[in-house]
Amino acid sequence: MASTGDPEYKSSSTPAPASSVGVDHSKFDLILRFLLFAASVASVVVMVTGNQTVYLPVPRPAKFRYSPAFVYFVAAFSVAGLYSIITTFISLSAIRKPNLKTKLLLHLIFWDAVMLGILASATGTAGSVAYLGLKGNKHTDWHKICHIYDKFCRHIGASVGVGLFGSIVTLLLIWISAHSIHSRVPK
C-alpha cells in the first residue's frame, strides 16, 4: 500500500499515522464475499433439495416452486452467489490497482446495498411463508402444514436461516467498504 503514488498528506499538528492512505480491509472483504457465496449456495441447495411427498393416501408433494415466495428466495440467492463471485474478482483487482481502489469501493457499496435490499426482502418473504407453514393462521383458516411435511419444513427453515446469515454478511460488506473509504479522507 506504500507505493500508491499518492502524496503524503499531513494536515494537522498530530503526526499522520501509518494508515494515511486508508485502512485496508481487503482481506475481510474477500472473506465476507466468500462467506456470502457459501451462504448463497447453501441456502439455494438446501431449499431446492427439500422436496417431499407424503401419502394421505393420495401422494401429495411439497415443492419449493409451489410458492412464489420460495421461488423469489431461490432466484435472489442464486443472483447473490453469482454476484459474490463477480465482486470477489473486482475486490481482487482493487488490491492490484490501489489508485482505482476508492472508486471501486464506492461502486461496491452501491451494489452491495442493492443486494442487501434484495436478500433481506427475499429472506423476509420466504420466512413469512415458512412461519405460516409452521404455525398457520386461524383467522384466515390457513392451516399449518409442517406437522405433515416435516423434512420440507426443516429444509425451508434451515435455508431461511442461512439466508438471514447471508443478508447480515452483505450488511457487514457495506460497513467495511464505507469504513475503508472513510479512512482515506484526510482528517
Next chain:
Amino acid sequence: MASTGDPEYKSSSTPAPASSVGVDHSKFDLILRFLLFAASVASVVVMVTGNQTVYLPVPRPAKFRYSPAFVYFVAAFSVAGLYSIITTFISLSAIRKPNLKTKLLLHLIFWDAVMLGILASATGTAGSVAYLGLKGNKHTDWHKICHIYDKFCRHIGASVGVGLFGSIVTLLLIWISAHSIHSRVPK
C-alpha cells in the same frame, strides 16, 4: 463549506475543482429523510386503518394484528419514522459542523444500511402474506381472502407499496452518503 479550516488540498497536475472538500448532498439527504418519514407514517397509518368486518352472516373482522407479518411491518416502519426524525437532526448538525461531517456520514451509512435491511425484510414479509391473501395457494389449501375483505386488502396493498418506496429511499440515502464521503477522498 468554505470555512472548514481544512487546508486546501491540491495533489495532482490538474487544478483542484471547487469541490475539493467534497460534493455536498445535504439538501438531497434532508429531502430523502423527509420522504422516508412521510412514507413510514403513511404506510403505518394506511395499514392500521385497514381493519374491516364482514358479516357472513357471523361478524368476521380482519385486522392487521391478526398476522405476525403485518405486526412486524408496522413495528419496522414505526421505527423507521422515528429513525428518520433523529437522523434528520444529525444530518442538520452535520451541516453546521463541517469538520465532523465525514464521521457523521460514516455513522449514517452504518445505520441506514441496518434500516435498509429491516425495511426491505418487513416489506417482503408483509408483501408475501398480502400476495397469499390475494391469490391463495392451492397446494396448501390456503384460500384467498381478498375477494371478501376488499377494503382490508386495498389498505394492505397500498401500505406495502409505500413501504417499498420507503425501502428504495433508504437505499438512495446510503448511495448519497457514500458518494459524499467518496468525494472527500483526495484524487
